[in-house]
Amino acid sequence: xxxxxxxxxxxxxxxxxxxxxxxxxxxxxxxxxxxxxxxxxxxxxxxxxxxxxxxxxxxxxxxxxxxxxxxxxxxxxxxxxxxxxxxxxxxxxxxxxxxxxxxxxxxxxxxxxxxxxxxxxxxxxxxxxxxxxxxxxxxxxxxxxxxxxxxxxxxxxxxxxxxxxxxxxxxxxxxxxxxxxxxxxxxxxxxxxxxxxxxxxxxxxxxxxxxxxxxxxxxxxxxxxxxxxxxxxxxxxxxxxxxxxxxxxxxxx
Amino acid sequence: xxxxxxxxxxxxxxxxxxxxxxxxxxxxxxxxxxxxxxxxxxxxxxxxxxxxxxxxxxxxxxxxxxxxxxxxxxxxxxxxxxxxxxxxxxxxxxxxxxxxxxxxxxxxxxxxxxxxxxxxxxxxxxxxxxxxxxxxxxxxxxxxxxxxxxxxxxxxxxxxxxxxxxxxxxxxxxxxxxxxxxxxxxxxxxxxxxxxxxxxxxxxxxxxxxxxxxxxxxxxxxxxxxxxxxxxx
Numbered sequence: 001x002x003x004x005x006x007x008x009x010x011x012x013x014x015x016x017x018x019x020x021x022x023x024x025x026x027x028x029x030x031x032x033x034x035x036x037x038x039x040x041x042x043x044x045x046x047x048x049x050x051x052x053x054x055x056x057x058x059x060x061x062x063x064x065x066x067x068x069x070x071x072x073x074x075x076x077x078x079x080x081x082x083x084x085x086x087x088x089x090x091x092x093x094x095x096x097x098x099x100x101x102x103x104x105x106x107x108x109x110x111x112x113x114x115x116x117x118x119x120x121x122x123x124x125x126x127x128x129x130x131x132x133x134x135x136x137x138x139x140x141x142x143x144x145x146x147x148x149x150x151x152x153x154x155x156x157x158x159x160x161x162x163x164x165x166x167x168x169x170x171x172x173x174x175x176x177x178x179x180x181x182x183x184x185x186x187x188x189x190x191x192x193x194x195x196x197x198x199x200x201x202x203x204x205x206x207x208x209x210x211x212x213x214x215x216x217x218x219x220x221x222x223x224x225x226x227x228x229x230x231x232x233x234x235x236x237x238x239x240x241x242x243x244x245x246x247x248x249x250x251x252x253x
Numbered sequence: 254x255x256x257x258x259x260x261x262x263x264x265x266x267x268x269x270x271x272x273x274x275x276x277x278x279x280x281x282x283x284x285x286x287x288x289x290x291x292x293x294x295x296x297x298x299x300x301x302x303x304x305x306x307x308x309x310x311x312x313x314x315x316x317x318x319x320x321x322x323x324x325x326x327x328x329x330x331x332x333x334x335x336x337x338x339x340x341x342x343x344x345x346x347x348x349x350x351x352x353x354x355x356x357x358x359x360x361x362x363x364x365x366x367x368x369x370x371x372x373x374x375x376x377x378x379x380x381x382x383x384x385x386x387x388x389x390x391x392x393x394x395x396x397x398x399x400x401x402x403x404x405x406x407x408x409x410x411x412x413x414x415x416x417x418x419x420x421x422x423x424x425x426x427x428x429x430x431x432x433x434x435x436x437x438x439x440x441x442x443x444x445x446x447x448x449x450x451x452x453x454x455x456x457x458x459x460x461x462x463x464x465x466x467x468x469x470x471x472x473x474x475x476x477x478x479x480x481x482x483x484x485x486x
Binding site: 073092 | 386388393
């Protein structure tokens, strides 16, 4: 689904990602672990070009997203992203957070003259879908409040609902529980697990090793801008080959 | 004082001087309100040019032009800008424009220079994650800016915008340099007619003071309304 070819990212002299080639398959749950500064988040953020790769290609549905001529906005609609800091729109109510992008995209798909007429219908349809998503995450009663009134766990669940509202083909999770109070981690992980069981393709950067082991089809261990080791959770956690993996796991487990 | 009152009363009420004052007040408010709107519009545009990532040379050139614009309007006195605009630029362009309209545009352009700097800091104060989240949903830069970033920036800078409006109101008092009859000019005419200035000028000061107090109150109410999204419900 996503083919990463020779991906390199440099900030000045600092090489954060060093010539990575990797494939994310459809329906696969890939979890990226590794010490901080190893390039996991940068790798994830390159997948939808939130960071522009210095060199290499990101092939998503036969299109190279790293090509500056590509309309990245079009392709990002199919790649959901969930952030460590939730990044809900503070100036929008919960339901508007979810409907903002789908409504915009639906309107933009229409010829200019028809937009005004179609708007009401599109908004009604997206509101309905958003309410269904809110029902799914158990936050129907929060539809009309602003994000500042939500707990961290609720915010992150809304952020996931916002990503889902785009019907993405893959969702990227950038340390989705790192900014949460411990008692709220569970509710977010449960939701992600639920999506995993439904077959959603996902790439997850996380420090939650138990969660990684449970949800992942494949673990990538990153170190120094490279994928140092990868394999099934049993292989990587049970019998790590690379000395850096062994060292890292001995510290975190 | 009694004599002064009598003189003023005659001029203001009996001979209908209050009409000039009311007209002047309308002119003052016109210049300040429309000027501020122009200022916010152009100022937001300049601020956007300043914060947008400069990917191509055209944007860099545009950014330099904006710098020059802001430099000129912040670096020279407003009166000088009025004089140049009305007595130099307009005739040079062969345009005959009523002084009030010229004043509105020049005050607006002047205000834009100040608003742009305020707006820029307001935009930069909005967490970068807001823009990233919008872009990750496939929204383009300008939509993300207009729907997500700028509304939050405006909320942040509302008190400063209120101050800008207040200084704009007060600065309109020099509009008479290009023959605009604002409220200051109106009272000056009343005073000039009898060389009796105490009451007209004290009254003028009181009118500005009241205007500023009303605006301060209005901004405070608006702020409270906009802060809804910060409050826990």
